Amino acid sequence: MNAEKPDLEDAYALQGAEDAKAVYAAWADSYDAGFVSERRYQLHEHVAAAFVAEGGIGPVLDLGAGTGILGMALAARNCGPLEAADISPEMLDQARTKGVYRRLVVTDANAHLPFPDNSFAGVVSSGTFTLGHLGPEILPDLLRVLRPGGLLTISVNSRHYDEAGFADALRVLFDRIAKLRSNTVPIYAATDSSDPHSADTAKIICLTKATP
Numbered sequence: 001m002n003a004e005k006p007d008l009e010d011a012y013a014l015q016g017a018e019d020a021k022a023v024y025a026a027w028a029d030s031y032d033a034g035f036v037s038e039r040r041y042q043l044h045e046h047v048a049a050a051f052v053a054e055g056g057i058g059p060v061l062d063l064g065a066g067t068g069i070l071g072m073a074l075a076a077r078n079c080g081p082l083e084a085a086d087i088s089p090e091m092l093d094q095a096r097t098k099g100v101y102r103r104l105v106v107t108d109a110n111a112h113l114p115f116p117d118n119s120f121a122g123v124v125s126s127g128t129f130t131l132g133h134l135g136p137e138i139l140p141d142l143l144r145v146l147r148p149g150g151l152l153t154i155s156v157n158s159r160h161y162d163e164a165g166f167a168d169a170l171r172v173l174f175d176r177i178a179k180l181r182s183n184t185v186p187i188y189a190a191t192d193s194s195d196p197h198s199a200d201t202a203k204i205i206c207l208t209k210a211t212p
């Protein structure tokens with residue numbers, strides 16, 4: 001890792017919780033002004049727009065909230081209250097300054113999430129279901145903290161979706177899902193032919209939790 005300025009390659013190469021904490025501790029200060037601005041990263045806008053368009057309401061858990069840009073996008077659409085969860089205290093320190101979350105929780109989403117069953121009417125996540133980060137194994141725990149009839153809206157990097165087996169994982173959860181829809185979007189608005197990731201895409205997955 002470039003300890004001065006981590007980048008996308010460092011993030012995609014993460015190997016476990018300690019690695020994630022180290023990379024994002026080093027990235028937190030420059031994430032918004034560097035990565036988000038320079039690449040014109042836009043997954044948070046896609047997730048917020050889809051969540052609201054599908055009728056999503058609060059309270060909403062933003063998983064892997066990072067510096068809080070998805071929370072900002074939801075707050076701009078009058079959606080809340082919002083809670084943030086992330087493995088990196090440094091990223092959440094940045095999110096806190098945005099002033100849009102009523103609670104920020106440091107937690108490893110690969111462990112059991114520290115929220116009771118049916119806590120949230122919505123669960124959202126942008127940019128965190130990607131290479132080196134979270135996989136489909138945690139979808140059952142996300143459904144656990146979501147209320148029956150609640151809406152989950154997450155972005156999943158398209159390559160990661162295929163390689164990590166999201167389609168199979170969603171099939172297994174069939175009984176717990178009332179409605180499932182998805183579309184594919186570009187992750188970045190900036191185009192740069194010298195950047196191997198500039199045309200990368202993600203799936204926006206929206207699912208409604210079945211009522212028992």
Ligand SMILES: C[S@@+](CC[C@H](N)C(=O)[O-])C[C@H]1O[C@@H](n2cnc3c(N)ncnc32)[C@H](O)[C@@H]1O
Nearest residue numbers: 024064065066086087088091108109126127128
């Ligand atoms: C690429 S950033 C995305 C942040 C924000 N949602 C956005 O769209 O800009 C990924 C975030 O996931 C967090 N993360 C990585 N692994 C995690 C884990 N196991 N549990 C919780 N958060 C994790 C990182 O700390 C980081 O803040």
